[in-house]
Amino acid sequence: MDTRSQGPIRSVVIVGGGTAGWMAAAALVQHFRGTPLKITVVESSEIGTIGVGEATIPTIRRFYGQLGLSDAEVMQATQATCKLGIRFLDWSGPGSDFIHPFGHYGQDVRGIGFHNFWMRAREAGDGVALSDFSLGAELARQGKFTHPSPNPPSTLSVFDWALHLDASLFAQYLRKYAEAGGCERVDAKVQEVRLRPDDGFVRALALEDGREIEGDLFVDCTGFRGLVIGQALGSGFQDWGHWLPCDAAFAMQSENEPGDDPQPFTRVTARSAGWQWGIPLRHRAGNGVVYSTAHQSDDAAAAELTANVVGKPLMEPRRIPFRPGRRDKVWVKNCVALGLSAGFLEPLESTSIALIETGIERLRSLFPDRSFAQPAIDEFNDQSAREMERVRDFIILHYKLNRRDDTAFWRDCRAMAVPDTLQRKIDLWKARGQFVRYRWEMFHPASWLAIYAGFEEMPDVIDPGVAAFDIGQLRDALGQMRTSVARAVAEAPSHSDFLASLDCAPTQPRT
Template sequence: MQETAQDRRIRDIVIVGGGTAGWMAAASLRRHFASAPINITLVESSEIGTIGVGEATIPTIRRFYQAMGLSDIDVLRATGGTCKLGIRFNDWLKPGSSFVHPFGLYGQDLNGVAFHHYWMRLRALGEKVPVGDYSLGASLAAAGKFTTPSRDPPSSLSVFDWALHFDASLFAKLMRQVAEQGGVRRIDARITKVNLRGEDGFIESVDLDTGATVTGDLFIDCSGFRGLLIEEALHTGYEDWSHWLLCDRALAVQSEGKGDPPPYTDVTARPAGWQWRIPLQHRYGNGYVYSSRHTTDEEARAVLVGSLDERLLHEPRRITFNPGRRLKAWNKNCIALGLASGFLEPLESTSIALIETGIEKIKLLFPNRDFDPCVVDEFNEMSRLEFERVRDFIILHYKANQRPGTPGGDPTGFWTHCREMSIPDTLQKKIDLWKARGHFVRYRWEMFSQPSWLAIYAGFEMLPESYDPSVDGFDAGQLSGALAEMRRAVAEVVAATPAHGDFIEQYARPRPVAAE
C-alpha cells in the first residue's frame, strides 16, 4: 500500500526498560514485523538493575522461543537451564503432605465421561490411589526422571508437557541477542522526562540523560514495578488485591545446590507464606514469599536461611510488591508489560507467561496512530480477564489449605486467615460447581486448563460430593482392573526413563558462566 500524507500506520515503537519483559517484547515484535517498515528502539540503563527473580516458567515459553528459531537445547545451554515437569507442593494441604501439579493429562476418558469421575468412584469403593499415579508428567517428576514427550503419543496416558527453569538474566541476554540481530536499536541511558502531547495527553517522547530525545508512536512500558510511563506519566491507577493475596514481600537468595537437579519447582508452605526452590545447572534459586502483616523481615530471613544447608552466593535480597494490576494495561499510546502491568506472586510461575500473552495481544490488536478506543478497550478487557483468572487460581491454593490452626499449628494466623477469608465470586462459582458435580468452569482467557484445576483440587483433597452416575454402569472389578492397567502403563514408562540429571548432562551442557 502506497504511503500518503494521511498514512496513520505505526512507524516507531519505543520500549522503555530491558530485562526479561523488554527484551522478550523487542525480540518477538521485531520478528513479527520483520518485513514491515517499523522501527523498534529499546531504552534501558545499564546502571539500573532488574528484579531477575523469575526462573521458573510454564510450557508456553517453549512455543515462544521456538517461534524465533531457537530450540529447547539452545535455550537450556544458553541459560543454565533445567527441565520442569511441574510444581511440587510440600506441606500446603497440611504438614507432611506433598503432591505434584504437572503439565499434562490424568488417566483416560471413557465413553465421553471425564477420567476423574471414574477415579472418584474407585475412591468411593475404597481404593484411594493418588490421582498423580495416573499422570505420566506427575509420576516422572516424583521419580526425578525426564524425557521429551512423544510426538505421536499412543494414548492420553502418554501426554505431558514441560517447561524450563532458567537464569532469567541469561534468558534476557539471549532475547537481546535475537532482538539486536533482527535490527532492534538499543540506547543505554536513563529517562529523565516523559513528554506528553498537550492536546490529548498521549506520550510524545522521552528525554534521556545523554541530552537526546526519543520520539515514538507506540510506547511499551517494561520499567518494572515503577511503571515509569503507565503510572508516573499517565496516572493510570492500580487495583489492589492484597485482601485476597496477603503476601507482599519476598526474600530471594541463590545457593550452590547439592545433588542432581529435580525436574520440578519445589514450593513449601512456611509460617507466613511459602518458600521456592528452583534448580539450575550452575546454582539454585531460593526465596521466601511472605506477608509482612504476619511476620517480620528478620523472622522471614531466619526461616529462609535456616532451611538451606548449602553455601549462599550472596545476602538475601528483599523485594516488596503490591499484588494487583493496573486499571488499564493499555492507556492512550502506552502498553504495560511485565511488572509494570501488575504483579501476581510467582506461585504458579505465571509472570513470564503473562509477558508472552501480553505480546501476543499486541500483535493481535496492533493499532494505527488513531488508537481506536474499541481496539484499546478489547485489549484491556482481555488483559483484565486473564489477570483475574490467574488470580483466582492462585487464591485457590491458599483457600483450600487444611493446615491446623492455633495453638501451635499456625503460629502467625496466616493460614487460618487464608482458609476463612472470603474469595472472589468467580472463584466461588468454580468451587461450588466442582464440589456439587465435579464440573470444571472454563472462562475466556484462562491460562490454566482443566488438568491443572484437577491437580490442585485433588492435591488439597477438595473433592466432589458425587461423581457422574453413568460410571456406576461399570462392574467394580472391571473398573478397578482398568484403572490398575492405567497405573501400570504409567509406571512402566517411568521405570524405563533416564534420570533428569542424566538428560541435562547429555544434552544441556556445557555449563554456562553464571550471570553476575
C-alpha cells in the same frame, strides 16, 4: 489535517529492558522482520531489574520456538533444567506432598471425566494416588525426563514441560537476538516522559544525557514503577491484597550441593506466613520466601529462608516488596504495559513470564496503526484483565484450600471470602465435579483437578454414568492405566542423564 494519526506505526520504543523488555523486543523484531518498523529499547545499565521468574510454564517453549530457537540452545544459554510441574510440600500440614504436573490424568470414558472413576475406586477402598495416572507427575516424582510423544497413543502419554532458567541470562540472550535483528539499544536513564499537549499521548522520552527519544508506540517495561503507564498516563492500580495477603519476598541464590542432581520440578514449601520456593538450575539454585508482612517480620522471614536453604548461599537475602494486583488499564493512549508494569501476582504458579508472553501475543494480534483505534485498545484491556483475574483466582485457591492450623496466617487464608468468580468455580466443583471454563484462562481443568485433589477437596457426588461400570472392571481398567504409566516412567532416562545429553557446544542466537 493531523497527519500524526494516519498510516502505520513507524517506531516502537520499549522503556526498560529486563525479561519483559527483551522478550517484547525479540518478538517484535521477529514479527516485523522485513518491514520498516524501527524498534528501540531504552534501558539504563545502572538500574537493576527484579529478574522476573526463574520458573516457567510450557508456553515459554512455544514463545522462543516462534523465534526459531530450539530447546537445546535456550537451555544451554540460560543454564536451564527441565520442569515437569510444581511440587507442593506441607500445604496441608507437615509431610503433605503433591505435584501439579503439566499434563493429563488417566483417560475419560464415554464423556465422563477420569476423576469420577478414580473417586469411585477410592469409595470402594482403593487408596491409589491420582498422580499414579499422570505420566508427567510420575516422571517428576522419580527424577526422570523424556520428550513427550509427538503422536501420543492415548491421553496417558500426554504431558508437557517447561524450563527452570536464569532470567538474567535469558534476557541477555534475547537482547543479542533482538539486536542482531536490527533493534537499537539506548543505555540511559529516563528523566521525563513528555506528552503531547493537545491529546495527552506520549511524544518522547527525555533522557538524563539530554537526548530525546520519540516514538509512535511506547511499551512500558519499567517494572513496579510503571514510569509511563502509571506515573505519566495515570492508569490506576487495583490492589488485591485482601485476597492475596503476601506482600514481600526475600530472594537469594545458593550453590548446588555436590552430587545433588537437579530435580525436574519447582519446589514450593509452606512456611509460617507464606511459602518458600526452590528452583534448580545447572550452575546454582534459586531460592526465596514469599510472606505476609502483617503476619511476619522481615527479620523472621529472612531467617526462616536462610535456615531452610540447601547449599552454600551465594548472596545475602534480597528483599522485594510488592503489591498484588493489576493496572486498571494496561493500554492507555499510545502506551502498552507489559510485565510488572501491568500488574503482579506472586510466583506461586510461575505465571510472571507467561503473562508477558500473552501480553506480547495480544499486542501482535491487535497491533495498532497511528489512529490507535479505541475498539482494539478496549479489547486488549478486557482480555488482559480477564486473564489476570483468572490467574489470580487460581492462586487464591491454593490459600483458600490449605489445611494448616499452626499459624494465624494460614487460618486467616482459609477463613477469607474469595472473589465471586472463584466461589462459582468451587461451588460447581463441589456440587457436580465439573469445571467452569473460560477463554483467556491460563490454567485448564487438569490443573484445577491437581489442586482440588492435592488438598482433598473432592466433589460431593460422582457422575451417575459411572454406575454402568462394574467395580471389578473399573479396577482392572485403572490397573492397566497405572501399569502403562509405570512402564513409561521405568523406561525414561534420569533428568540428569537428559541434561548431560545436551550438546555442550556454544550456540549463538539465530535471526
